Amino acid sequence: MNLKTMRPAFTMIELIFIMVVVGILASIALTRLFAVRDDAKITTDIANMAACISEAGMQYTATGKDLKKGDSYNCDKVKCYDITYSHDGNNFKVETNSSGAGYCNRIDDLGGHLAKTYNFHGTHVVTE
Numbered sequence: 001m002n003l004k005t006m007r008p009a010f011t012m013i014e015l016i017f018i019m020v021v022v023g024i025l026a027s028i029a030l031t032r033l034f035a036v037r038d039d040a041k042i043t044t045d046i047a048n049m050a051a052c053i054s055e056a057g058m059q060y061t062a063t064g065k066d067l068k069k070g071d072s073y074n075c076d077k078v079k080c081y082d083i084t085y086s087h088d089g090n091n092f093k094v095e096t097n098s099s100g101a102g103y104c105n106r107i108d109d110l111g112g113h114l115a116k117t118y119n120f121h122g123t124h125v126v127t128e
Contacts, residue, residue, distance in 0.1 A: 038103040045104070046111035048074040049081050049094065053118060053125075060089045060120040067092075080104035080111065089120040 010018075052075035056067040066086045070076065075083060079101040086092035096107045096115045108115075119126040 041101075041103045042080060042106060042110055045078055045080045045101075045107070046114065048077045049111065049114050052078060052083070053092070053094065053114065056086065056092050056118070057120045057125050060086070064089075080107040081114070086118070086120065092118040092120065094118070 052067075052072055055072045055074060059065060059067045059071070066089065067075070068085055069083075080097055080103075081100070082095045082097045084091065084093035084095075094115050094117075096104075096112055098104050098107050100107075116127045
């Protein structure tokens with residue numbers, strides 16, 4: 001073989017080094033991706049809970065009847081909260097549940113402000 005016609009190529013060590021670097025970068029990227037996915041799920045859960053509280057208040061204000069389990073898509077989709085439905089517009093209780101799903105571990109920090117007892121009276125909501 002003529003040295004002038006040989007193509008330069010990667011050595012086995014260079015290829016292994018490149019694969020190790022790509023593997024490390026992929027593991028870092030996947031870890032970040034999973035964290036972002038969990039943040040999106042918990043944000044969705046917080047939004048669903050806020051909508052559930054609004055629906056419960058609107059239902060009672062408009063009809064004088066309490067929202068019940070199964071009446072609201074948003075209430076039924078919530079995983080990081082426990083809901084005690086109200087009676088006569090009183091004591092609609094929302095509590096955080098950090099063991100509700102695998103991603104709920106930060107619910108107290110991010111969505112704990114919704115954990116209250118809500119009383120629906122006329123045109124406004126009283127919280128405790």
